[in-house]
Amino acid sequence: MADVSLSGVMKGFGGAPAVDRVSFSARPGSLVALLGPSGCGKSTTLRLIAGLETADAGRIVIASREVTELPPAKRGVSMVFQSYALFPHLSVAENIVFGLKVRNVPGSEREARLKRAADVLGLQQLLDRKPSQLSGGQQQRVALGRAIVAETPVCLMDEPLSNLDAQLRVEMRREIRALQRRLGMTMLYVTHDQVEAMTMADQVVLMRNGRVEQDAEPDALYERPASIFAARFVGTPPMNVLPATLIISGPGGTSIMTGAPARDPATLAVGVRPEAVRLGEAGVPATVVAVEYLGADTLIETRVVGEPFVVRVSGRAAATAGETVHLAWDPAAVHWFDLSSERRIN
């Protein structure tokens, strides 16, 4: 098992840096998700770790060994590409053992590892096929197989599930997680899908514009988001975040200031998760715009002083569009942010 750590890593392609002073570390044997919207630098960060790009500044350490200047082959990492990057002119078996061949692993050892990987991934029947004769899910397995036969302590995955349909994605999510645990690999997993990150990862590194926005465990990321961006990126539907003054100025608004930081309310933003809101007799008045019944719960989209505000209640909600409702929540459920820096306060 190996650790991976980055400190102050920079990479630019002309213009604003794509990766800007990124630092984080992954514990040995853990699964770390690099999460963020497209263009946030998460894939570039992964390629820097793999050595497919070279860092402009900073240090990358894998298994207590600095690898910043090492070529990809010497870093001891395997990688699964978003496109799978299977070699179209080679068979499944040749694809899987390609890395072993170039590293001059002896033939008998190659066969043994190929068989083991094929058994683990259920590829025994497909070894002679060409990648173009496989379904998306099977191609994904071959890409995984290629990564695990290398038996490197660190595995990097770049949006490995984004080309699969929804159901297969859920299956593969579990399978990858189980595989990672069983083989004791340290895995860095790039995704833009917060559900994937939250369900699979031991630790989530949320990125934005090339920087680390927050580095935390999934529950901490959800319960104590470090910024408005983090608050709204994680969770569906996203957290409601409004300038505090907007609510205070309305009827019943002062009630929300219970437990607020002792600061000028004009500098504050208030954040409330949709599921923390109750519909009641008193509280902040809101106009219902739409009601979406999902079965287990209901999403009620409202407007508070003209701003969108979503409420999630369990079961069926007795609200209809056009009606005025009153929103209330527990003061402990409120997240306070600085309006200008967008960082968390409490």
Added chain:
Amino acid sequence: MTPRAVAATAAKAVALALFAFALFGPLANLVLWSVAERWYAPFKLPVSYGLRYWEIVFRPTGDAMSSLATSVAIAGLTVLVALLVSVPAGYALARLKLPARTFIMIAFLLPQAFPSVAIYINVARIFYQLGLAGTVTGVVLVHAAHGLVYSVWIAAAAFAAVDRDLELAARNMGASGLRTFATITLPLAAPGIMASAIFVFLESLDEFTGTFFVGVPQVTTLPLLLYSASMGGNYQIASITALILLVPSVLFMMVIERFLRADVLSKVGQ
């Protein structure tokens, strides 16, 4: 059928016949000439038929056979020279960030951009000073310069069509740059490079102007033989030579679509 439909069908048939005549008329004329032993005015068709001229052409000691051998040898060498340049150049143009990329691409086009006679007169003069005039080497160099535009542009497109992630994956699995190129990039670009080689081969086989200025009189290729035969009024020899030259082109048409795929073609000149 109504009279109108009959007229439309007839018009179509006539149009098709005209098209076929425009396409196959000249070819038929060639075939006719190649088997005409005697044919003079005012006769519309040959006076007597025979394979005498075919025998002359295919006689092992004949000019035609030695010209054909020269032509094929030159074309083969030209392909070799063109590939030696176009494989590295195409790879560099497709993969490296070259500052003057567009300029380099256009530089390979230059030999085609000016009237060829003007260029070849100067080339002939320079080659004469260098002792390359009248040698196979000189002719190969002229043909290669001419063919490079195809081979470099197509090779660049073929390399560009290879997914970059495949190379990165190979590097990640421990392959060196050279090994990645030899086992992944080159095999995947090979169909496009084959196509460019066929282009260059045919261009060389067909080339007249450059060979005329640089190679004559020592080097005689098939097009030169065709030229002197038809200038000398020997239409039978000229026709047979033309038909021989046609064979590789037809073969080419039949195999080319297997090598040139749409994703490669879409990247030519980019």
